[in-house]
Amino acid sequence: xxxxxxxxxxxxxxxxxxxxxxxxxxxxxxxxxxxxxxxxxxxxxxxxxxxxxxxxxxxxxxxxxxxxxxxxxxxxxxxxxxxxxxxxxxxxxxxxxxxxxxxxxxxxxxxxxxxxxxxxxxxxxxxxxxxxxxxxxxxxxxxxxxxxxxxxxxxxxxxxxxxxxxxxxxxxxxxxxxxxxxxxxxxxxxxxxxxxxxxxxxxxxxxxxxxxxxxxxxxxxxxxxxxxxxxxxxxxxxxxxxxxxxxxxxxxxxxxxxxxxxxxxxxxxxxxxxxxxxxxxxxxxxxxxxxxxxxxxxxxxxxxxxxxxxxxxxxxxxxxxxxxxxxxxxxx
Amino acid sequence: xxxxxxxxxxxxxxxxxxxxxxxxxxxxxxxxxxxxxxxxxxxxxxxxxxxxxxxxxxxxxxxxxxxxxxxxxxxxxxxxxxxxxxxxxxxxxxxxxxxxxxxxxxxxxxxxxxxxxxxxxxxxxxxxxxxxxxxxxxxxxxxxxxxxxxxxxxxxxxxxxxxxxxxxxxxxxxxxxxxxxxxxxxxxxxxxxxxxxxxxxxxxxxxxxxxxxxxxxxxxxxxxxxxxxxxxxxxxxxxxxxxxxxxxxxxxxxxxxxxxxxxxxxxxx
Numbered sequence: 021x022x023x024x025x026x027x028x029x030x031x032x033x034x035x036x037x038x039x040x041x042x043x044x045x046x047x048x049x050x051x052x053x054x055x056x057x058x059x060x061x062x063x064x065x066x067x068x069x070x071x072x073x074x075x076x077x078x079x080x081x082x083x084x085x086x087x088x089x090x091x092x093x094x095x096x097x098x099x100x101x102x103x104x105x106x107x108x109x110x111x112x113x114x115x116x117x118x119x120x121x122x123x124x125x126x127x128x129x130x131x132x133x134x135x136x137x138x139x140x141x142x143x144x145x146x147x148x149x150x151x152x153x154x155x156x157x158x159x160x161x162x163x164x165x166x167x168x169x170x171x172x173x174x175x176x177x178x179x180x181x182x183x184x185x186x187x188x189x190x191x192x193x194x195x196x197x198x199x200x201x202x203x204x205x206x207x208x209x210x211x212x213x214x215x216x217x218x219x220x221x222x223x224x225x226x227x228x229x230x231x232x233x234x235x236x237x238x239x240x241x242x243x244x245x246x247x248x249x250x251x252x253x254x255x256x257x258x259x260x261x262x263x264x265x266x267x268x269x270x271x272x273x274x275x276x277x278x279x280x281x282x283x284x285x286x287x288x289x290x291x292x293x294x295x296x297x298x299x300x301x302x303x304x305x306x307x308x309x310x311x312x313x314x315x316x317x318x319x320x321x322x323x324x325x326x327x328x329x330x331x332x333x334x335x336x337x338x339x340x341x342x343x344x345x346x347x348x349x350x351x352x
Numbered sequence: 353x354x355x356x357x358x359x360x361x362x363x364x365x366x367x368x369x370x371x372x373x374x375x376x377x378x379x380x381x382x383x384x385x386x387x388x389x390x391x392x393x394x395x396x397x398x399x400x401x402x403x404x405x406x407x408x409x410x411x412x413x414x415x416x417x418x419x420x421x422x423x424x425x426x427x428x429x430x431x432x433x434x435x436x437x438x439x440x441x442x443x444x445x446x447x448x449x450x451x452x453x454x455x456x457x458x459x460x461x462x463x464x465x466x467x468x469x470x471x472x473x474x475x476x477x478x479x480x481x482x483x484x485x486x487x488x489x490x491x492x493x494x495x496x497x498x499x500x501x502x503x504x505x506x507x508x509x510x511x512x513x514x515x516x517x518x519x520x521x522x523x524x525x526x527x528x529x530x531x532x533x534x535x536x537x538x539x540x541x542x543x544x545x546x547x548x549x550x551x552x553x554x555x556x557x558x559x560x561x562x563x564x565x566x567x568x569x570x571x572x573x574x575x576x577x578x579x580x581x582x583x584x585x586x587x588x589x590x591x592x593x594x595x596x597x598x599x600x601x602x603x604x605x606x607x608x609x610x611x612x613x614x615x616x617x618x619x620x621x
Contacts, residue, residue, distance in 0.1 A: 128574060129574055129577035129578035129599065130577065130583075135601075154367075157538070158538075159399070159544070159581055160601050163368075163370040163371035163373075163374050164374045164375060164393075164602060165601060166367060167367075181368055184367035185366050185368050187366065187367035188364050188366050189365045189366070189367060189370050191363070191542075192362075193541065197360060197362075200360065210362060212364070222578070224575065225538065225578075225579060226538075228530050228575060229531060229534045230531060231528070231530040231534070232527040232528030232529070232531035233531060265574070265575060266574070267573065267574035268564070270561065270562040293562055298575065321604075322606050323604060
């Protein structure tokens with residue numbers, strides 16, 4: 021809570037502040053909540069004078085109003101997307117990973133989310149100036165795999181090293197640690213030069229640690245995390261990609277209603293598989309772009325086809341999808 | 353708690369440093385070259401969590417025992433010459449069987465080294481640390497103490513939990529189970545990554561009718577299957593035993609065959 025300060029307003033002299041202090045009005049909030057007439061008698065100032073101080077505070081602390089034109093100009097001069105280097109993926113998302121927003125990648129376990137993330141890290145690092153930060157919460161990052169992918173794409177040793185140098189990895193094992201880490205990036209106590217993309221693989225590994233606790237500690241921590249992410253996205257022009265998972269459950273009683281009519285017919289239970297995007301309701305609205313990763317076909321030689329569809333997008337039409345190939349080469 | 357976090361030093365590596373670290377890490381061989389090759393890292397890699405899945409009798413425990421023996425391969429042969437911790441939660445561990453596998457492993461090493469040095473079986477057996485943790489309370493307490501235990505015994509480079517699902521069969525709800533498991537795993541993995549310890553878990557199979565992609569899946573649900581980095585499914589048919597790599601961050605999906613002999617896990621001739 022901010023304290024009243026003599027620099028805030030010309031009328032707010034040390035003497036006045038002292039008087040207010042004696043009456044337990046120390047913070048700006050105390051001042052604004054107090055009755056104006058009472059303040060006027062306490063501070064020995066006229067009513068218009070008190071009102072002018074109040075107005076000054078309101079002006080200073082309320083969110084600024086920007087007109088549409090200025091906002092639009094700001095929007096067109098800043099970079100909006102970072103290309104993923106995968107043209108079909110760029111097409112369906114409207115240009116790649118949005119800058120200044122949170123993107124989510126979700127899918128079943130083993131569907132290829134991590135591999136896609138490796139590829140995105142490689143492509144972003146080789147096509148852009150910026151540094152890629154890979155936040156690993158489940159020990160999934162493999163530089164050996166990344167190097168093999170680079171080699172398969174025909175990179176020279178020198179270029180390979182240059183790309184690898186631009187990908188930074190940090191291991192984080194709890195949500196508290198992640199929040200503290202983001203706080204340090206915000207305060208610049210943890211400085212990463214030219215940071216442009218943060219990849220978090222994966223968020224549920226941290227969030228699920230709070231499952232089964234009756235209190236809502238996890239939810240409030242998630243909220244703090246989201247606030248830091250939003251702040252970093254906007255202030256440092258970052259793209260943040262979070263990995264989320266999908267779980268399945270089976271609904272067994274789908275045909276019960278019809279069974280009432282033909283009860284003599286053998287009751288064959290219809291099982292319908294339902295899929296659930298994890299992390300709870302609050303999170304569902306947070307990412308600006310949500311991509312679903314599905315493994316659609318497994319080939320003989322160990323490669324697979326993965327389908328990526330846009331399930332939510334703040335940048336244009338959703339329901340677009342594309343198919344990529346996951347193989348020794350990486351994602352192509 | 354908060355104070356601990358405030359003092360945390362975040363180690364930020366670049367991928368080139370990470371690559372060096374990863375490639376200089378030795379792996380624990382399974383004694384079956386096909387399986388080693390399948391895993392893409394010449395065996396079970398230090399610093400990672402590997403999950404062995406399979407129906408009863410497919411060789412999960414045997415594979416664990418083999419790894420506990422392989423960890424003792426002397427440095428002269430490129431081995432780790434280290435110790436193993438075996439956490440038994442389902443009373444599947446048989447010391448006689450371990451002794452058998454260990455002896456043949458050491459004999460093979462001796463033959464390769466071409467020395468006549470007598471193997472001290474007693475000393476070799478001392479390099480295995482066994483804990484029987486039964487029930488969720490004992491298991492939870494053990495997992496809580498594990499980081500300290502591993503810190504005090506730096507020679508331990510392999511931790512086996514056989515099986516991870518067993519302690520959670522009774523006394524906890526599904527939500528509590530997930531919360532506990534994810535907390536325990538992240539603490540264990542913090543240790544594993546920092547101290548470069550390999551972690552091998554076994555898990556049972558369960559049946560979930562109506563699920564796409566087959567109704568027989570690893571137990572403990574989809575969230576859990578997301579947690580592990582490497583998942584190896586073991587199976588046994590009339591045509592022999594096979595290992596299927598279901599999930600990996602380094603290698604593509606594939607199959608390898610192996611056999612279980614008196615000596616342990618071996619290649620099919």
